[in-house]
Amino acid sequence: MENSKIKEKLLSSNKNSKLEKFGKSLTFLCIALIVFVVGAILVFVAQKGLSTFYSDGVNPLRFLFGTDWSPGNLGPDGKPAVGALPMFTGSLIVTILAALVATPFAIGAGIYMTEISPKYGKKILQPVIELLVGIPSVVYGFIGLTVVVPFIRGIFGGTGLGLLSGVFVLFVMILPTVTSMTVDALKSVPGYYKEASLGLGATRWQTIWRVLLRAAAPGILTAVIFGMARAFGEALAIQMVVGNAVTMPKDLISPASTLTSILTSGIPNATPGIQLNALWSLALLLLIMSLIFNLAMRAIAKKGSLK
Known part of the structure; x- marks a missing residue:
């Protein structure tokens, strides 16, 4: 009888071991597939x-710092005119401007939701933030085209299309993301930080300003950079309000362009050759900037709390 029980236990443990190996193998295959897809991209x-x-003979420095963008034409030196500096x-x-405008609002909303009125913040602000995250980019762009652009045109004149309209649209788009990550950063601060500050006689605002925000600073910076990464890669909404003029920006209210706006507007009409290759070079520049943002987020996350 005892031998049969021991045998059953051995068989059951062997079965669990097989399931564990199968689970590990399946997880490894999924991770390997993700790594392969990212690497292939x-x-x-x-x-x-x-x-x-290396095929069309364009100088990389001229591509990065040139101001003339007309891939179908040749420049004075006989090389294709593919300067990406205006879009970059x-x-x-x-x-940068969208992040600068969104950060104070995100920090204020995060403080309200975590320290001042967590109950109403969770009931009112949290659903609003989740709703803003779920709105498609084309809706933001259409609202910007019908509301923001006429508003700027009525105040500053001109067409209303330009970088300033793009800043307002991106501000609304990245605000919920930065706010959600700021709330998580503030909630991750150990409770004894606040208790110790209040126990030493600090007021609530002194505790928030000198203790909680300082301890949550790496998380807040990560949220800001994450928002900047999303803003830098936004395409459709920006294309609808920025004007798509391939010129160096002279001010915020004149038509301009971004990397994503030129990509989305140029790829459908691009012909194989230098025109299409130049657009792929813009995509590569955009990808490199996204990697830089990700590396910055990882570096800040590893840094931990500020001393």
Whole structure:
């Protein structure tokens, strides 16, 4: 009788061991598939993007710092005119300004939801934030085209299309993301930080300003950079309000362009050759910037709490 029980236990443990091995193998295959897909995308975009330089003879420095974008024409030196600086500058301007505008609102909403009124913040603000996250980009772009652009045109004149309209649209788009991550960063601060500060006689605002925000600073910075990464890669909404003029930005209310707006508007009409290769080079530049944002987020996350 005892031998049969021992045998059953051995068989059951052997069965569990097989299931565990199967689970590990399945998990490894899924991870390997994800890594392969990401690696294949990187290699494919790099191969297509670099063909502008080794096949068409375009100088990489001229591509990065040139201001003339007309891939179908030749420049004074007989080389294709594929300067990406106007689009890169436009993307950088709208991304930075949108992040600067969204950060104070996100921090304020996060403090309200976690420290001032968690109950009403969870009941009112949380559903609003989730709703804003779920709205498609084309809806934001259409609202920007019908509301923001006429508003800016009525105040500053001109067409209303430009970087300033893009900043307002991106501000609304990245605000819920930055706010959600800011709330998570504030909630992750150990409770004894707050208790110790209040126990030493600090007021609530002193505790929030000098203790909680300081301890949550790495998480908040990560949220801001994550929002910047999304803003930098946004395409459809920006294309609808920025004007798509391939010129160096002179001000915020004149038509300009971004990397994504030129990509989305140029690829359908691009012919094989230098025109298509130049657009792939823009895609490669966009991908490199996305990787830089991700590396920055990882570096800040590893840094931990600020001393």
